[in-house]
Amino acid sequence: MNKPAAPKDKSQHKFWKTQPVPEYDEVSKVKESGPIEHKMLEDVRKTPYELHKDFKWCEIDLDGPELNELHDLLNQNYVEDIDSTLRFAYSHAFLRWALHPPGWKPEWLLGVRASESNRLVAFIAATPTTLIVRGETIKSVEINFLCIHKKLRSKRLAPLLIKEITRRVNLHDIWQALHTSGTIIPTPVSTCRYYHRPLNWTKLYSVGFSSLPPGSTVAKMEVAYSLPTSIAVEGFRPFAPQDVDQVHQHLNSYLARFDLSIQFSREEIVHFFVPDAEDSDDRVVWSYVIENDSNITEFVSFYKLPSTVLVKDAPDDEVNASYSFYSFSTAAINESEIDRNELQTRLKGLFTAALIESKRKGFDVFNAMSLHDNSLFLEELKFGPGDGFLNYYVFNYRTPKIHGGITDDHELDKNSRSGVGVVML
Numbered sequence: 226m227n228k229p230a231a232p233k234d235k236s237q238h239k240f241w242k243t244q245p246v247p248e249y250d251e252v253s254k255v256k257e258s259g260p261i262e263h264k265m266l267e268d269v270r271k272t273p274y275e276l277h278k279d280f281k282w283c284e285i286d287l288d289g290p291e292l293n294e295l296h297d298l299l300n301q302n303y304v305e306d307i308d309s310t311l312r313f314a315y316s317h318a319f320l321r322w323a324l325h326p327p328g329w330k331p332e333w334l335l336g337v338r339a340s341e342s343n344r345l346v347a348f349i350a351a352t353p354t355t356l357i358v359r360g361e362t363i364k365s366v367e368i369n370f371l372c373i374h375k376k377l378r379s380k381r382l383a384p385l386l387i388k389e390i391t392r393r394v395n396l397h398d399i400w401q402a403l404h405t406s407g408t409i410i411p412t413p414v415s416t417c418r419y420y421h422r423p424l425n426w427t428k429l430y431s432v433g434f435s436s437l438p439p440g441s442t443v444a445k446m447e448v449a450y451s452l453p454t455s456i457a458v459e460g461f462r463p464f465a466p467q468d469v470d471q472v473h474q475h476l477n478s479y480l481a482r483f484d485l486s487i488q489f490s491r492e493e494i495v496h497f498f499v500p501d502a503e504d505s506d507d508r509v510v511w512s513y514v515i516e517n518d519s520n521i522t523e524f525v526s527f528y529k530l531p532s533t534v535l536v537k538d539a540p541d542d543e544v545n546a547s548y549s550f551y552s553f554s555t556a557a558i559n560e561s562e563i564d565r566n567e568l569q570t571r572l573k574g575l576f577t578a579a580l581i582e583s584k585r586k587g588f589d590v591f592n593a594m595s596l597h598d599n600s601l602f603l604e605e606l607k608f609g610p611g612d613g614f615l616n617y618y619v620f621n622y623r624t625p626k627i628h629g630g631i632t633d634d635h636e637l638d639k640n641s642r643s644g645v646g647v648v649m650l
């Protein structure tokens with residue numbers, strides 16, 4: 226298992242030591258939460274940061290051919306797993322869905338082009354969100370898709386992208402940002418672990434994602450990960466437009482229980498969960514509810530994010546993965562009345578149904594993290610711990626460390642639930 230690397234001292238981070246982020250040892254000592262730096266709108270620089278003359282800033286218009294340029298930049302240069310065997314392969318539809326939520330701004334889809342060739346060589350995105358940290362509501366952004374072309378790495382371009390997106394966000398009177406990364410910089414507020422539930426074990430084995438335990442066989446592993454062919458939970462059905470109000474209300478109540486979370490507007494519920502396509506290669510998100518007597522009691526959603534297989538001569542070039550997105554059970558909402566056994570039973574039923582649907586849609590693996598109340602079902606539903614960890618950061622905010630659903634030994638913590646409610650794409 227690859228444990229997260231031991232961090233350096235913040236002072237060794239040439240760029241991050243200049244930014245309003247906590248010291249490494251601060252989150253374990255701090256008692257109060259709040260912004261680190263208070264700036265005024267008039268203090269914000271009015272002009273873009275200067276780039277080297279070989280480069281220029283640009284905004285990426287996702288409604289035209291630039292979408293394809295961004296797609297190619299990310300698919301060739303974005304995040305790879307620890308041993309470089311897989312790389313995220315975002316679809317065009319995914320990028321539009323992720324980067325055009327309600328309230329998106331053209332100037333927050335920030336690119337860098339080579340001055341001479343006009344080629345897109347780097348990108349960073351901000352999208353608006355309503356963050357809640359320990360009950361405090363903060364108008365904020367999510368920062369994602371920071372990517373620099375492989376040939377331009379280690380040239381200190383990332384700090385410029387980060388400073389310029391900060392400036393563009395600050396100009397909207399927004400001073401905090403949520404971001405995640407597999408790498409450690411100053412300073413994670415929480416760390417969650419990835420868990421993987423094989424749906425097509427043989428395929429995962431053939432591309433090197435899964436390994437055969439000693440004494441087992443491919444056939445035995447297929448049986449071990451087989452799923453019922455029909456869904457046993459009564460009232461389970463696809464999420465439909467008429468469910469928006471109930472899901473909006475329950476999901477926000479569910480998410481408000483967590484120390485680090487977000488709140489959705491009604492428009493965001495529609496954007497993120499009502500699919501705009503029937504099943505097709507272009508579909509990005511699937512959402513379902515459990516309805517009893519016209520009341521929605523549970524909700525589950527997952528999105529499609531394949532990875533390109535980078536191993537030479539592998540029999541397949543893609544792993545088709547679904548990722549657990551937002552979900553809730555109303556059994557968890559009223560904190561004083563939570564019956565853990567009841568909640569566990571409901572979540573197991575809900576996620577077994579999600580796994581069956583995922584398998585029916587042709588996914589090879591279902592991924593989830595040690596967040597929400599997931600520790601109540603991950604092991605029972607045969608999710609295995611992954612090598613990957615995801616660190617959560619809140620820019621310009623300090624707050625005591627938030628539980629990421631794993632113990633100090635990085636094992637799933639089944640005794641206390643995670644404090645993380647937000648799921649980053």
Ligand SMILES: CCCCCCCCCCCCCC(=O)SCCNC(=O)CCNC(=O)[C@H](O)C(C)(C)COP(=O)(O)OP(=O)(O)OC[C@H]1O[C@@H](n2cnc3c(N)ncnc32)[C@H](O)[C@@H]1OP(=O)(O)O
Nearest residue numbers: 238239240241370371372373378379380381382383400402
């Ligand atoms: C209020 C609004 C605020 C808005 C902003 C909030 C903050 C947002 C922060 C960004 C959230 C992004 C969320 C995502 O998208 S996370 C996904 C990040 N992307 C990838 O992993 C894709 C593959 N990798 C790359 O494209 C490059 O390696 C990247 C672009 C990551 C770095 O490029 P490069 O390798 O060529 O490095 P450099 O020489 O230019 O720069 C080196 C400096 O950059 C610091 N670095 C490296 N990686 C990261 C990272 N993932 N978050 C923050 N900082 C990072 C590094 O510690 C060093 O600083 P320091 O250690 O010396 O101090």
